[in-house]
Amino acid sequence: MGDNEAPARRVVADYARPNAANARSSITRPAIGVNRLQIPPQIITMVTNTIQFHGLPSEDPNVHLSRFSAICDTFQEQGVTEDACKLRLFPFSLADRAHAWLESLPAGSITTWAGMKEKFLDKYFPPSKIARLRSMIQEFRQKPHVGGDAEAEPGDNEAASRDPGSADTVTDSVHDQRGGTTSGEPVAILGA
Structure with missing residues (x-):
């Protein structure tokens, strides 16, 4: 392009197109x-x-x-x-x-x-x-012990940590220990 030549004419749409140089x-x-x-x-x-x-x-x-x-x-x-x-x-x-x-x-x-x-x-x-x-x-505070025995030994709640679908859950164990009763009463397990 010489000194006297005008730059190529561009329309507005040309400026809207993506340009990798930019x-x-x-x-x-x-x-x-x-x-x-x-x-x-x-x-x-x-x-x-x-x-x-x-x-x-x-x-x-x-x-x-x-x-x-x-x-x-x-x-x-x-x-x-x-x-x-x-x-x-x-x-x-x-x-x-x-x-x-x-x-x-x-x-x-x-x-x-x-x-x-x-x-x-x-x-x-x-x-x-x-x-x-x-x-x-x-602000962390430990939640109170759910089992009712504040001084429970580490192994006392072992059944509660097992698979809920297994026969060894706390509910099933209490159900079995009470001779199959289904009264629905809450049962405290002390030293189970």
Whole structure:
């Protein structure tokens, strides 16, 4: 294109189409000292198949980070820092909401592995969750003993811990001991 030529004419619809050139990442990949980082394909497969974090309330982000680090520690490229390796591999460990969260972060906002862990834990293990768990621990009270004997020996309630469908449950045992009675009365078992 010469100096006097006008740029190609574009319509508004052209700007609405997805463009791979505009793709961005919230992770700025650190420079590496080797020509090319080669993460073994089986490591990527292991991460995507075994430790996916979805961002669900039932998932533990600390456990996820621990498992992720354990996998990353299984291989080492000469001249590649831990940050470079983990920052390249971490997006493969996220799925669904968690992956959407990572993509929603500002472009280039994560530059170190420590920064990635901090943002991840701030999102999925925030101070409010820590405070709630701490409060639950501090307010914990043991429930009163249901069997009626406060000084029961550890083996006294063994039958109660068995399969409810078996003939050895507490109810069935009491039923058998009382000669087959089915009065439905509550029965206290002391030293059974």
